[in-house]
Amino acid sequence: MNRSATSAFFRCVIIVWLVTTGVGMAATTIPQWSLLPLPAKASPAKAGALDIAQGAVVTLQGMDRQQVQSVVERFVQRVADTNGLHLRVATTGVAHPAITFAVNPRADVTDDAGYRITVSHDGILVTARTARGAFYGSVTLWQLLTPPGWTRGAPVAVAYGVIDDHPRFAWRALLLDSGRHYQSVADIKKLIDWMSLNKLNVLLWHLTEDQGWRLEIRKYPALTKTGACHEAVGLDSELTGSADRPYCGFYSQAQARDIVRYAAERYVDVVPEIDLPGHSQAAIAAYPWLGVTGKRPPVWTEWGVSPWLLKPNEKTLQFVDDVLDEVLQIFPSRYISIGGDEADKQQWNASPDVRAQMHKLGLANMDQLQGWFTQQVGAHLIAHGRTPVGWDDELVAGATLPAPEVIMSWHGDDNERVALAAIKQGHDVVMTPQESLYFDHYQSDLPDEWPAPPPAATLQQAYDTIVIPNGASTLEAQHIIGVQGGLWTEQMGTFAHDQHAVFPRMAALSELGWSPSSAHDWNGFLRRMPAELARYRALGIGYADSAFAPAFHVTAVANGSLRVELSNQLEFGTIRYTTDGSDPTNQSTPYAQPLTLPHNTTLRAATFAADGFELAAPRTQTLDETTLLSRDSSALATCSKQPASRLQGARPRKGPSPVYSVDIGNMCWAWPQAPLDGITHVAITVERIAWRFGDEAKDAAVRHETNAGGEFEIHADSCQGPLLARLPLESAVHAKGQSRLDAKVAMPAGAGVRDLCVFATGDPRDGQWALARMTFSK
The missing domain is CATH 2.60.40 (Immunoglobulin-like)
Known part of the structure; x- marks a missing residue:
């Protein structure tokens, strides 16, 4: 064979090999890796890249073949769904596969969740000790195949190099509150999928609340028969379709087991939370003997902190043990959360029986009594080989908690003082500060921001969360076992709202939990966000774009x-x-x-x-001509100078539900430096929102009404300054949705530019007025 014939022959062989394996020649420009969370060590080569094209062959070798096969098949399906590349899993030996997953218990990688990815001209090799590590390697490989600006279905160039990776923390969690609002099993599975692709590994499932008991307990059927439903007050009536149809929902034990199984396949541990002794009004509604008063309350329809606590006696403890025994049969997790937060003890303090028990036990106060109650519950879990988890509230109050209990520290103020106290007492701690990792808080002050409580928790605030409290020694810092985002759902009635709240802040949480502290770099994180958002979009995640919005x-x-x-x-x-x-x-x-x-x-x-x-x-x-003469509520300040809540109004016949900035309990707004020259009229759009705000009631600001139904008043300079306009509310009191009111403006001399105070009279607990928009005209 002559030289030209030999060259032609080998060119044909190479082409056949490229087609059968899916490995192509590298692009001239070396592609950039855009990985999130950032790996522990990523070493891209200075030159060379590998093309992965349609039909690329994926093989697996080593241990745990059945589990690894599932990991590989889900990886291939994920690539097809998001990127449009259809890879092929080989069932028999292939001489030159494009991608190989190799699992070996003695592999030279860090941690059972760790992995190594090597990209070279020979292909891509994912090495791990376990199927779990292979799964996390598959997530990173999926990201390598969805680089910035990828084109669906086109070959992807992957730069040569090596990634050595493992998680920083063992607990990388999202709390899902199903107590306030219920999510379907299908939606929870979607959330678990997306969590796993952000390398989160714990779903803390908040299953019991004042507003609903959501888990079937067979020994106590009324917990779900009675406790899983409440009256459809306010916007819940839109979810049920009628104010006469109660808001209901719970998970059967079979459904809960199905979620646990599904999560385990994606290396997510489901940790149930049965909140005790507070947040228990739904349980007491089902079994009044669990409460202090003996009366049966309704399942709560409000938000905030309910005063209905479990009675801390032996009968209640037996109930708790019975419930936990069934919980332990459903959830194999090492950890079980028993809550312990926000226990308003007014009923305990008013009860002679509870006070007598406190004295009999030799305790000084009700916080110590709660500590005793928690000790009993924790001992039951420990005796069954489980580790109790609870909130940091009792540490704030100075009570003692069971030594093995894991503390979720949500009081992030005072420089993480409570978390520091917990680790100095020897508790393992999960950092979940409300100031930055409560994802129910709104993300911006844009006028189209979704309903949420204040203050804002922005993407950057989430990323910059303090994970190791200042003042912790190196040894004490080892007690920080992870981080957790909180999705509390008082204002989240739909899964679309859940997605908007969680993403993209989950990306920040992911990097906090997985990446080494030395990799913490806000600007680098931000540069990697466009590729991550493109992946979210390809997955069908309805994320918030608030941080980037004009x-x-x-x-x-x-x-x-x-x-x-x-x-x-x-x-x-x-x-x-x-x-x-x-x-x-x-x-x-x-x-x-x-x-x-x-x-x-x-x-x-x-x-x-x-x-x-x-x-x-x-x-x-x-x-x-109205642009400078109009303000919606998001552009107004609160008179108290406190950050406003964003509350959802009634859904109109067409279009989305309105959202209002409201200082709950204080129906007052400020417009600094309003341009008033030549103004003669004002129009306002308002809506009355049902009071559902629980313990906010004690601070409600009540203003004297001049007219039946009250009125809105507009004053210059201050809330006691000259009255510019009064707009009676009588016609709007019983309206469903928004009402528009008009009035003449009595302009004071020398108006020019003036500060304005706008408030509604009356008692907000009778109905909280929201101001949608105020417009002046000449």
Whole structure:
């Protein structure tokens, strides 16, 4: 064979090999790895890359073949679903596979959850000790196959290099509150899938609440027959379809076992939470003898802290033991959470029986009595080989908790003082500070931010969570076993809302829990977010784009035009805009400096990554004669200067439900420096929201009513300043949804620019007024 014939022959062989294995020649430009969470050690080569194309062969070898086969099959399906590449799992030996998963108990990797990925001209090798490690390696490999700007179905170039990875913490968790609002089994499985792809490994499942007992307990059937339903008050009536149809839901033991099995296949441990002795009103509604008063309360329809506590006696403890015995049969987790948070002891203090028991036990106060109760419950779990988990509230009060109990520290204030106290007492601690890792809190002050309580917990605040308390020694720091995000669902009636709240903050939580502290780098995290958001979108996750969304700041200029400044929370990405009302694209004009625009302009803006990916959907600012004379509630301050809650209003016939910024219990807003020259009229849009705010009632601000049904008043300079307008509410009291009210404005002399105070009279506990929008006109 001559040289040219030999070359042609080998070219044919190479082409056949590329087609059968799916491995192609590398692209000229070395692709960048964009991995989240950041691995413990990632070493991309300076040159060389491997193409993975349609039909690439995946093989497996070594131990745990059945489990690893499941890992590999789910990986292949995930790549097909998100990237559009259809890989092929080989059932027989292949000489040159594109990807190999190798599991060997003696593999040179760190931790049973660790793995190594090697990318070279020979292919991609994922090495692990266990199927768990192989799973986490498959997640990282999926990310390598979904790099920034990937094209669905096209070959993917993966840079040569080595990744050595393992988790920082053993507990990487999300709390899911199913007590306030119930999620379907199918939706919980979706959430577990997405958790696992963020390398979280614990679902703390909050199953019992004042508003609902959600787990079937066969010895006590009334817990779900009675305790799983409550009256459909407020927006819950929209979920049920009628105020006459109660809000109900619970999980059978078979359903709970199914969720546990599903999670285990994705290396997520389901830790149940049966909250005791507080957050127990639904249990007492089912069995009144569990309470202190002997009366049967309703299952609670409000939010906050209920005063209905379990009675701390032997009969109640037997009930708790019986419940836990069934829980232990359903949940194989080493950990069982018994709560212990927010126990309002007013009923205990008022009870002669409880006070007598406290004295009989030689205890000084009711916090010590709760500590005694927790000790009894914890001892039952320990005797059955389980580890109790609970909240840090009793440590805040100075009580003693069982020595083996794992503490979830949610009081992040005072420089993590409570967490530090817990680890100094020898407790293992999970860090879950409400200030940054409670994902029910809203994410921005944008006007379209979803309903949520204050204060804001932004993406950056989540990422910058203090994980090791200041002042902890190296030895004490070893008691920090992990981090946890909290999804409390008072205001989350739908799974769409759950997704919006959790993502993308879960990405920050993921990196806190998995990546080494030396890798903590906000700017690096931010650069990796576009690829992660693209993966979320491909998975069908309805994430919040609040951190990237354009905000508009509009002011007047001398020629009668309007000056518009555009920005976003993170100052990341390129904001692009149009002025004709059309949607911006990645080719639209980039924002570089403040815009001067005429009236009657519809300005649309969206944010894009460098590769053209849309980081935030378009937002709109209409510029007309009312722009500077109008404010919605999100653009107003609270009179108390406290951060506002965002409350959802009734769903209209068309369009989404409105959301209002409200200081719960204080129906008062401030508009600093309002332009009032020439103003003659004002119109406001308002809605009355059912009172559901529990312990907020004690601080309610009640203002004297002049008219039946009350009124909104607008005052200049302060809430006691000159009255500009009074708008009676009688016609709006019984309206469903929004009402519009109009009035003339009595303008004081020399109006110009004035601070305004706007408030509703009456008692907010009779119905909390929300202000949607206020507009002045000339």
